[in-house]
Amino acid sequence: MDQRGPIILTGAAGFIGSHVAQRLVSEGRSVVGIDNFDPYYDPRLKRRNLELAGAAAGPGRFEFSQTDITDAGALDALLARVRAEGIIHLAAKAGVRPSIADPVGYARVNVLGTSILLDAARRAGCSRVVVASSSSVYGNCPKAPFAEDMDVSEPISPYAATKRACELLGFTHHKLTGMPTAMLRFFTVYGPRQRPDLAIELFMRRLAARQPISVFGRGDSSRDYTFISDIVDGVLAAYRRIPEVGYRVWNLGSDRPVTLDDMVAAIGRVAGVAPRIERGPARAGDVERTWADLSRSRAELGYSPKFEFEDGLRAQWEWIRANPA
Ligand SMILES: NC(=O)c1ccc[n+]([C@@H]2O[C@H](COP(=O)([O-])OP(=O)(O)OC[C@H]3O[C@@H](n4cnc5c(N)ncnc54)[C@H](O)[C@@H]3O)[C@@H](O)[C@H]2O)c1
Incomplete structure (x- = not known):
């Protein structure tokens, strides 16, 4: 019988959150998932994600609470009731381009929401908190691969700026409370259940429907795509390790742009299928490239991404074939 308190997982109904939930419960941990079913994409997909995550849980191992992270009172009540061991905070308004149209909405959920969550964690006396950041904080850094100690003071989208703000809030939170606090810079995550606005999912669904795909920019921009199960490995390693470290930023990528x-x-x-490509101009807010330097996460987390790019694509394609829109 697991004597530890449950892990609070925000964004549990999302792409990455539902995979983290599924892994935790299949390893015998208890999880209390939080999500508000933000309408950024179809909430029916999020309910399906939750069902898949919950189905892997033994009795009583997975509780879900439809809660908004900006609701401090609701978070306090939940945390007081469940006596959580720690928090994995993945809830956010995600996506670079929509943040340009809605910078205030992004700041409200990502910055204010994270601040509220960290303060609730302090009041509840949680043992640690792990927070999703993003490779987008590197902006158009001239040097690659991107290492965690590089200057990240020039984000080029509101989304990236909110993620950098979360890192700073997390640092202050750790300094003032002593609570172990980890920031994870995820590099473009892909795989089954990927967010429908992200390129691979979008392109695969277009190909499956025999439709052309829209490519923006010259086609030589690059991303360090990271398969979902490698990301889950990294999140759980960070959750285990952070109490010994205090505060740390870790890249979770593939080192393979x-x-x-x-x-x-x-x-x-x-x-x-041979893709039919329609080309358009590059979009504002998109960085030129991302590329993770994994020296720190390999050394400190034992992080070691396993998936070859095309093997991950195959897994996602099979998922899409089995789950038509
Ligand atoms: N997917 C990627 O490639 C990637 C890359 C870098 C960083 N990230 C970060 O990882 C995290 C998870 O991303 P994802 O791709 O799974 O996105 P996602 O949109 O699938 O999941 C985020 C979840 O947060 C929930 N949420 C939004 N606002 C909320 C609120 N106010 N209260 C409670 N829940 C709320 C949403 O409903 C959603 O289910 C996010 O913080 C994102 O910024 C993702």
Whole structure:
């Protein structure tokens, strides 16, 4: 019988959150998931994610609370009731381009919401908190790969700026409370249940429907795509390790950038369909490239991404085939 308190997981109905929940409960941990079913994408997909995560849980191992992280009173009541061991905070308004149209909404959920959550964690005396940041904080850093100690003072989208603000809030929270606090810079996560606004999911669904795909920019921008199960490994390693470290930022990527054109070609190979491409101008807010330096996360977390890019694509394609829109 697991004597530890449950882990609070915010954003539990989302892409990454539902995979983290599924892994935790399948390892015998108790999880209390929080999500508000933000309408950024179809809440029915989020309810399905939750069902899949909950189905892996033994009796009483997975509780879900439809709670908004900006609701301090609701968070306090929940944390007081469940006596959580720690928090994995993944809830956010995600997505770079929509943040340009809605900077205030992004700041409210990502900055205010994270601040409220950290303060609730303090009041509840949680043992640790792990927070999702993003590779987007590196902006258009001239040097690559991106290491955690590089200057990240020039984010180029409101989304990236909110994620950097979360890192700073987390640092202050740790300094003032002593609570172990980890910030995880995820590099473009893909795999089954990927968010429907992200390129691979979008392109695969277009290919499956025999529709053309829209590619913005010259096609030589690149992303360090990271398969979901590697990210889950990193999140859980950070949760275990952070009490010994105090405050730390860790990159969770693949150290294997892929250009946009190569990504499209790889999807075509996996799907067995020649993509019809419609090209458009580069979009504001999108960085030129991302590339994770994994020295710190390898050394301190034992993090070691396992998935080859095309193997991950194949897993996502199979999921899409089994789950048509
Ligand atoms: N997917 C990626 O490639 C990627 C890359 C870098 C960072 N991240 C970060 O990882 C985290 C998870 O991303 P994801 O791709 O799973 O996104 P997602 O949108 O699938 O999941 C986020 C979840 O947070 C919930 N949420 C939003 N506002 C909320 C609120 N006010 N209260 C409670 N819940 C709320 C949403 O309903 C959603 O289910 C986010 O913090 C995101 O910024 C993701």
